[in-house]
Amino acid sequence: MLYIKRNLPKKLFKKLTNIKLFYIGFHNRTYTANLDNIKVQIRVAINKIATHKSEYVFHSRIKNNYFYISPMILIKKWIEGKTYEEIEPDKNIEYKILDELKKIWSVDIKIEKMNWNYYNNEDPKFNEIVAKYSQDFNETTHGDVRPKNIIIDEFMNPHLIDFEWVRKGSKYFDIASFKKFSILSVEEIIKYLEIDKNKLDDYMYLSKIFNDMAYSKIYDKIKDRYIGKLVK
Numbered sequence: 001m002l003y004i005k006r007n008l009p010k011k012l013f014k015k016l017t018n019i020k021l022f023y024i025g026f027h028n029r030t031y032t033a034n035l036d037n038i039k040v041q042i043r044v045a046i047n048k049i050a051t052h053k054s055e056y057v058f059h060s061r062i063k064n065n066y067f068y069i070s071p072m073i074l075i076k077k078w079i080e081g082k083t084y085e086e087i088e089p090d091k092n093i094e095y096k097i098l099d100e101l102k103k104i105w106s107v108d109i110k111i112e113k114m115n116w117n118y119y120n121n122e123d124p125k126f127n128e129i130v131a132k133y134s135q136d137f138n139e140t141t142h143g144d145v146r147p148k149n150i151i152i153d154e155f156m157n158p159h160l161i162d163f164e165w166v167r168k169g170s171k172y173f174d175i176a177s178f179k180k181f182s183i184l185s186v187e188e189i190i191k192y193l194e195i196d197k198n199k200l201d202d203y204m205y206l207s208k209i210f211n212d213m214a215y216s217k218i219y220d221k222i223k224d225r226y227i228g229k230l231v232k
Contacts (some may be wrong), residue, residue, distance in 0.1 A: 004031070004042060007073055016042070026050075027164050032078060035067060039078040045071075050164035054111035058140070058166045061109050079159050085147035089183045090156075097150060097158045097178065098192060104160065105139040105171045113137045114169030116206065119213035126209045129202045133170065141169040145177040171195075172203035179204065 005013050016033045019042065023030040027050045031042040045052055052071045059069045065077035084093070114137065116130045142149075143165030151159045172195070179189060179200075190197055 003044060004073065007070070008068065012068060012075075016040075033075075035075065039080075040067060040075050041078050043074050043076075045073070051112075052164060054166050055163045057109055057111050058107065058163055061107060079151045079153060079161070081151045081153040081159070083148050084150040084152055084158070084181075087152055089181075091184060091188075093152060093156055093158055094178075094182050094184050095192065096156075097160075098189070100158055100160050101142065101145070101171070101174055101178070102193075104142050104166075105174070107140040109140060110168075111140065112167050114141065114143070114167040114173065116210065119210070121209060121213050123209050126206060129206055132202070136170040136172075137168045139169065139171045141167055141171060141174050143167050143169070143173070145174045147181050170203065172199055173207060175200060176203040176207040180207075 001019060004016075004019070008016075012035075015035055017035075019031050019033040021029065022032050022041075024046075027045060027047060029044045029046055031044070033040050033042055056069060056071045059066055059074060066074060067077070068075040084097075116126075121127065142160055142163065144162060145160070149160060149162045151161055153159065175189065175193065175195065179186065182189065184192075186197065186200070189195075190200065
């Protein structure tokens with residue numbers, strides 16, 4: 001709470017009421033509050049595992065329901081609803097999720113590139129595929145597409161959240177992440193997005209190995225310290 005007070009403009013902080021801790025994640029603490037009678041989320045970075053530079057650039061560009069944006073703190077309108085992991089999977093919703101991803105892929109900004117070598121992976125097949133797509137940094141990608149990062153509102157519309165890993169990369173990485181939890185078949189996804197199956201297969205492999213390395217080298221070691229869902 002003191003950190004929020006020290007790092008927000010005084011006039012803005014004075015407008016915030018009913019500030020409550022909501023959630024502690026790997027990278028951030030989330031608070032709820034009221035700002036001018038609007039329920040908002042206050043998200044505070046708690047470490048440097050995820051750099052927020054690219055996220056700051058992304059949110060500064062789209063400015064969608066955001067009241068304050070800095071590399072360490074953001075304040076945005078609260079989205080009422082449930083995460084996709086809390087409801088029954090639904091194909092209609094999943095097509096809408098793909099539509100939301102399309103919007104992200106089309107955002108034209110200059111941000112960091114996806115770094116496939118971040119964890120110094122020595123898997124030969126992984127490195128071979130990375131080399132194959134060494135110039136494939138054509139879209140703005142969410143970078144962490146998973147059920148807990150998708151809010152479904154009362155009208156069954158999806159909202160993607162948590163953009164810490166937004167990067168320039170390939171939309172195929174987001175699609176591969178989406179397929180891990182989707183009930184849509186590979187064929188349905190390919191048809192809807194008009195993409196290449198072989199390339200998707202390659203990125204499915206990249207995604208699996210990359211995420212396995214992330215958890216083994218970083219997240220498994222800190223999960224007891226950071227993870228703990230709080231009251232809703």
